[in-house]
Amino acid sequence: MRRADPQLHQQRRLQILEGAERCFRSKGFHQASMQDIANESGVSMGLLYRYFANKEAIVVSFADSDSAELVSLLAEFAASSSPLELWPGILRRMLKEASEPDYVRITTEVFAEALRNPKLFESLVQSDDTVRRALIDAIKAQQSAGRMVAQLDPIVAADILMGMIDGVGLRACLVRQFKPRAIERHIQDLVRPWFVAPA
Amino acid sequence: MRRADPQLHQQRRLQILEGAERCFRSKGFHQASMQDIANESGVSMGLLYRYFANKEAIVVSFADSDSAELVSLLAEFAASSSPLELWPGILRRMLKEASEPDYVRITTEVFAEALRNPKLFESLVQSDDTVRRALIDAIKAQQSAGRMVAQLDPIVAADILMGMIDGVGLRACLVRQFKPRAIERHIQDLVRPWFVAPA
């Protein structure tokens, strides 16, 4: 479809999504009204509906989380000849993001909704799969290079790692006396056996 | 003269909570109306409000999850002279529950809401802490008995384990080609180093 001004269109879309994210974080999907979103985004109700057919359409946009940075990091890891040097940084980065209260809030919100909304679920699976695939491929690459242990099932490793990081992230928001540093160190230790010790 | 009947009270409460759980699972907390819950429970609106002051009071009841069984299992583990024999069963039990779609659905729903409702959050923390404490105490007991490695920080271990199990449970509902058996086996392997090898 031809747009009079594609750039304006893109900017407005983003503007709305940012406003919506603020609303969703502080109130949740179903508590945030379209009026809230319009106000927070600085657009009128009418315009809001010009850019998103309905509330669901906004929600679905949130599943497409931007994981490009992490994916490229994993690609770098896949190609690296010294993966053990990159690994701690990757793990730290994932843990840090996963423990961010804002991230946990929006993620939990999206996940809860996705369990009920197939369209959203599909988007979420897609998005998750992008990272998962990158992680699996990276492990496979390193196994081929003989730098990660061959017996390790890449799929199993990926799901455990991603699960552990998300799960620990939740707990960071839940428990008192949470020890982020010690936990990070311990997770590093736990997965050390996945790697072949350098000669 | 008619007297208040505590048994009836208890039964009605349960009846409502069960109806509410079905509603929350299928529609989500904010999508399930009190009328839905009343219908699903087979009671009238008026009666519903006789048992729960408001909608929040119902969710709060869900946060007080019954973890008595798991706690007693962990107590048994704490006192056992051969913890490595009990361990696989405990881990399997936790993983199985955490991967149950119904469990994930209601848990995610409650957690998402708890991130916005302090009263609910408090209940959830309490409930989580019951298990967490039992796990920490169990680890400490086995460390004292010299059957788990002394360097292990019990708090860190508990949070990693509980996080990993919940996180993996979520993924069980999310990813295609999820391998529950292989994952369980691998987690068992991951935490094996926490135990002192029997002579």
Place this chain on the structure above:
Amino acid sequence: MRRADPQLHQQRRLQILEGAERCFRSKGFHQASMQDIANESGVSMGLLYRYFANKEAIVVSFADSDSAELVSLLAEFAASSSPLELWPGILRRMLKEASEPDYVRITTEVFAEALRNPKLFESLVQSDDTVRRALIDAIKAQQSAGRMVAQLDPIVAADILMGMIDGVGLRACLVRQFKPRAIERHIQDLVRPWFVAPA
């Protein structure tokens, strides 16, 4: 109708009406629920309905205010040979009651409701008329005795006096810087011309 125990019946009725009055004063007719009234009176819902057919029946009971004391005072005044001595006491008593916040609250409540409920209106008119008649008769008696001026229309005087007293009572609850003593004195002066000066 025969009652098993008429005394108990009467006591319960009173007990309920007293509870109801407290409720009506603090919340108003339509804000006070039957449950509130039952709780406040210390009886059960079922018993409440045994004594009053419905909420309206309770409300109607309130119109029948007990003005026996005032009526007998006015009868005394009617028969007195020195009415100017009794008069200030009567006026003070009426003003004092009419300025009582509790009295104003319940009176206003009843009056507002009576303007919409013919049955209640009738009761209120009856009740008001008891005092009004007593006042008119008293004035007439004193006119016959030559102690109040003959030109005074007793009906007009009664309505002005009763209106003034109720109206001033309302203002006592409404305005800041209300001067009860000075007002009482001034009203005494205003109606002095109704009396024939003693020789």
Place this chain on the structure above:
Amino acid sequence: MRRADPQLHQQRRLQILEGAERCFRSKGFHQASMQDIANESGVSMGLLYRYFANKEAIVVSFADSDSAELVSLLAEFAASSSPLELWPGILRRMLKEASEPDYVRITTEVFAEALRNPKLFESLVQSDDTVRRALIDAIKAQQSAGRMVAQLDPIVAADILMGMIDGVGLRACLVRQFKPRAIERHIQDLVRPWFVAPA
């Protein structure tokens, strides 16, 4: 592009207030539902709430009664060199309004509610005070000019007069055989002593 239209806004507001007044008069504040008001005003529920945040906001608007006309009449009286000529008209006007059944109905309704709602009470006091001040100031002005008796306490006189008028207005709706003309004449006579007889 459509711009907000203040005229439309004002018209809608009025339209709603008129519908609400009809409802409050015929059913009372708490008996009139917002749906009733919307229907009576010819607007939808949604629009109703666009103009008034809640039901209370509507009543509060009623407390801000428009007494501009009476106030300007009293200002005229204050400045007049022959107040005794203006006086009967003012008194008649006040009495007439106060005896209007519609006026009594809405006034009683609002007053009853105000005794329980502090915000409304404040509005009512404000509104009442506007007239009260004007009356007090008028009396003071005429006292300074030597046309009303100096001993009269303006505050006392104002409260008695306003109370009497409101109280008599209530009775006009309550008693049978109410004599408006004779009552008006008698009140005129009662307050005649407040004025200094013209030379």
Place this chain on the structure above:
DNA sequence: GATGAATGAGCATTCATTCAT
């Protein structure tokens, strides 16, 4: 006489969505 569990229509209020301008 006395209790309190049970009902369900009704209430104030909100909100996704539409549409005339």
Place this chain on the structure above:
DNA sequence: TATGAATGAATGCTCATTCAT
């Protein structure tokens, strides 16, 4: 493109009243 007035069904919650015990 952009606005904001307008809709009305739906929601959480209350309450007068009934009735089995």
